Amino acid sequence: MLGSPCLLWLLAVTFSLVPRTQSLAPQDLKEEDKDETPRPRPPLRAVPCDYDHCRHLQVPCKELQRAGPRACLCPGLSSPTQPPDPPRLGEVHVVADDASAVVHWCAPFSPVHQYWLLLWEGNGAPQKGPPLNSTVRRAELKGLKSGGAYVVCVVAANGAGESSVPQAGGEGLEEVGGPPFGPCRRLAVPPRPLTLVHVAIGVGTVLALLSCSALVWHFCLRERWGCPRRRVASRPSAGL
Numbered sequence: 564m565l566g567s568p569c570l571l572w573l574l575a576v577t578f579s580l581v582p583r584t585q586s587l588a589p590q591d592l593k594e595e596d597k598d599e600t601p602r603p604r605p606p607l608r609a610v611p612c613d614y615d616h617c618r619h620l621q622v623p624c625k626e627l628q629r630a631g632p633r634a635c636l637c638p639g640l641s642s643p644t645q646p647p648d649p650p651r652l653g654e655v656h657v658v659a660d661d662a663s664a665v666v667h668w669c670a671p672f673s674p675v676h677q678y679w680l681l682l683w684e685g686n687g688a689p690q691k692g693p694p695l696n697s698t699v700r701r702a703e704l705k706g707l708k709s710g711g712a713y714v715v716c717v718v719a720a721n722g723a724g725e726s727s728v729p730q731a732g733g734e735g736l737e738e739v740g741g742p743p744f745g746p747c748r749r750l751a752v753p754p755r756p757l758t759l760v761h762v763a764i765g766v767g768t769v770l771a772l773l774s775c776s777a778l779v780w781h782f783c784l785r786e787r788w789g790c791p792r793r794r795v796a797s798r799p800s801a802g803l
Contacts, residue, residue, distance in 0.1 A: 609634045617653065617669035619700040640672055646724030647673035649746035650717045659753045664704045668717045668746075670697075671726065675719045680704070681728060683714040707752045716747040 612635035614624045624637035641648065648671035656665040666680065680692035680702055695702060704715065719726045728746055 609636050611636050611638075614638065616672075617667070617700060619667075620698045621670070621700065623697065638672060640674055643674045643721060644723050645673070647671050647675050647719040647721050647726050649726040649728070650678070650719050651744045652715075652717050652746050652748050655715065655748050655750050657750055657752055659709070659755055661705070662707045662709050662752055662755065664707060664715070664750055664752070665701065666704060666715055666717065666748075667701045669700065671719055673719065674721050676721045678702075678720070679718050681716040681718060683716075684708075684711060689716075709752055710754045712749070712751045714747055714749050718746070 610633070612624050612627045612631070614627060614637065615621060616638075628635055628637060650671050651669040652666065653669060654667045656667075658664065668678075675697045677697060678695045678699060681689040682692070682704060683689045692702065692704075707713065714729075716728045718728055726746065
């Protein structure tokens with residue numbers, strides 16, 4: 564009889580401890596699972612690509628997107644099925660010593676495969692330069708005439724056509740001004756410094772020759788006709 568109450572007490576203590584151990588185990592497992600699960604990183608925000616429309620030898624923006632370590636955004640472009648918009652012609656640096664000019668432009672917001680330059684002298688037909696790839700933003704014009712006046716235009720082209728410029732034959736070139744943001748600019752090549760020196764030397768030589776000729780002519784007339792003062796002074800002595 565004494566053994567049965569002790570046995571019941573042991574069973575009651577055992578059953579009272581089992582639910583506590585079961586209730587603690589799932590909480591510990593959940594906390595461990597939370598600690599081991601990696602937290603998702605926030606997505607990186609896209610930034611504009613390092614692309615400049617006016618930079619010489621600029622890498623195409625699509626290549627910058629593929630080569631960059633993170634996503635970047637390219638500027639919007641027009642449809643490749645349409646001809647490109649006209650480029651924006653910027654600085655034109657004229658070198659008088661070489662009779663040349665360096666032309667700089669900015670790419671349009673259009674797909675471009677190549678560029679070339681057109682050069683007008685007067686109202687004649689334009690001279691077309693060699694094709695330049697789409698990364699070029701600067702070109703040099705050589706063989707210009709000292710003291711000459713020209714109109715230079717930059718043309719962009721793709722598979723659908725080419726950008727618009729003033730028509731050949733000079734029509735519309737009269738409206739081309741100085742610094743507007745268009746594809747054309749006027750440029751004037753000043754005379755070379757050596758040419759000015761030669762002109763100055765030539766003018767000085769001519770003036771020296773004229774002066775010498777005037778002196779020689781004066782002395783020749785003096786020897787031929789004599790001095791007027793001597794003739795006037797010699798007349799009274801002849802009467803005596």
